Amino acid sequence: MQHYFSNELLKAGDHLELPKEVSHHLSRVLRAEVGDDIELVSVDHVVYEARINEIVDQKVSVIIVNKLSVNVELPIAATIVSGLSKRNKPELIVQKATELGASQVIFVPMDWSIVKWDQKSAKKIKRLNEVALSAAEQSHRNVIPRVRYLHNLADLVTEDFDAKIVAYEESAKSGEEANLVKKIGSLQSGASVVAVFGPEGGVSPAEIQMLVQNGYTTAGLGPRIMRTETAPLYFLSACSVLTELTR
Amino acid sequence: MQHYFSNELLKAGDHLELPKEVSHHLSRVLRAEVGDDIELVSVDHVVYEARINEIVDQKVSVIIVNKLSVNVELPIAATIVSGLSKRNKPELIVQKATELGASQVIFVPMDWSIVKWDQKSAKKIKRLNEVALSAAEQSHRNVIPRVRYLHNLADLVTEDFDAKIVAYEESAKSGEEANLVKKIGSLQSGASVVAVFGPEGGVSPAEIQMLVQNGYTTAGLGPRIMRTETAPLYFLSACSVLTELTR
Numbered sequence: 001m002q003h004y005f006s007n008e009l010l011k012a013g014d015h016l017e018l019p020k021e022v023s024h025h026l027s028r029v030l031r032a033e034v035g036d037d038i039e040l041v042s043v044d045h046v047v048y049e050a051r052i053n054e055i056v057d058q059k060v061s062v063i064i065v066n067k068l069s070v071n072v073e074l075p076i077a078a079t080i081v082s083g084l085s086k087r088n089k090p091e092l093i094v095q096k097a098t099e100l101g102a103s104q105v106i107f108v109p110m111d112w113s114i115v116k117w118d119q120k121s122a123k124k125i126k127r128l129n130e131v132a133l134s135a136a137e138q139s140h141r142n143v144i145p146r147v148r149y150l151h152n153l154a155d156l157v158t159e160d161f162d163a164k165i166v167a168y169e170e171s172a173k174s175g176e177e178a179n180l181v182k183k184i185g186s187l188q189s190g191a192s193v194v195a196v197f198g199p200e201g202g203v204s205p206a207e208i209q210m211l212v213q214n215g216y217t218t219a220g221l222g223p224r225i226m227r228t229e230t231a232p233l234y235f236l237s238a239c240s241v242l243t244e245l246t247r
Numbered sequence: 248m249q250h251y252f253s254n255e256l257l258k259a260g261d262h263l264e265l266p267k268e269v270s271h272h273l274s275r276v277l278r279a280e281v282g283d284d285i286e287l288v289s290v291d292h293v294v295y296e297a298r299i300n301e302i303v304d305q306k307v308s309v310i311i312v313n314k315l316s317v318n319v320e321l322p323i324a325a326t327i328v329s330g331l332s333k334r335n336k337p338e339l340i341v342q343k344a345t346e347l348g349a350s351q352v353i354f355v356p357m358d359w360s361i362v363k364w365d366q367k368s369a370k371k372i373k374r375l376n377e378v379a380l381s382a383a384e385q386s387h388r389n390v391i392p393r394v395r396y397l398h399n400l401a402d403l404v405t406e407d408f409d410a411k412i413v414a415y416e417e418s419a420k421s422g423e424e425a426n427l428v429k430k431i432g433s434l435q436s437g438a439s440v441v442a443v444f445g446p447e448g449g450v451s452p453a454e455i456q457m458l459v460q461n462g463y464t465t466a467g468l469g470p471r472i473m474r475t476e477t478a479p480l481y482f483l484s485a486c487s488v489l490t491e492l493t494r
Contacts, residue, residue: 230480233484
């Protein structure tokens, strides 16, 4: 069943017109018909079954049939922080992080970032939020991850999380590989975790120092060198294995 | 340090000329100089430190300085089987699977594959092996994963593996999520595991039946729906978490 997000608080029996983009997708791209069912997520993240009862001029109206008891969210709220990286890597990170259950993706210029976003950041973030919405529809999420831009890594350390990790290649060499499992494994359902990933050049010693001084733990993600867009996907998969598959 | 693969059995003290592509990359792209050090992997997967002692007409010669005791391979040999998928997805799967430690990637037409490779398969596989080589250099692997094509999924079941898994969305719904952890967690170092992933349309009931009849276990990869190119990356990350980080 197609899966969409509503901006409204839904309940069974409601009649409503779908948002313009959703109406267009259903009526023009998928050629849906009256009587077809979709999944519609309420602003409170509850998923409802909705039935199309009118299609007029590409405007699609539905009636909310009943609540579906589906929740595909990770038990922990995982935030990915990614140093600005080149080409389409930010898009790939947002798309895959959404599929893998992230609750938030933050992009930030870091010491060894080659690219700069500056004035382009608002436009980039708007586009990346669209990528997140589309991926959230496709992976049937209850929540659309939020994509944000920070002007400076120093702004991150004022934000509060239950567990704070910075992925660091050197950790693999110094036997700190168990840190990730220890940190994630000890989190209760509902807890929050943030993980910082450097750009192509990695995380600078000054950044590591600042993060560690602010309560971040360095953690290795196994012995292989991963590209900047691959490491967050490993991290989110690890969160799933440790909180969904082994509990 | 740059990391390359040799076709020869190396030992400390050896003098040798590097393969043509490696020589070109070092001399023309990186503008390396006599005295620079590289990592060179012997055909027996041992990594050596090598020092450039001559560069003539883009031909680079090295002397093998000493053995490096680095091994970044997964403790288990993981084979990814992927139904033929569209666009650049096979390239992405091979690149990321190499970074995440796969030992082999097999592409096979499946019931619900939309694309066909047929006569193009040899050319595609040649290109995908080049992607694997390049990713293996970048992630400093000891082994270059082998990329193969099978004409038929039925040919797979004659191949021998210690653990055999087929990723199946329905497993998430029926509480079979623990199967992955059970299967991977019970493997000894040196054991082999294969995991089958459907194309965009998924794995057909007939394919599930054939695989299960041949000793494959259906396993869910968490509750979210992942794209065909994302699921193998989750699986390989899970292999790393369960055999490298938690042992």
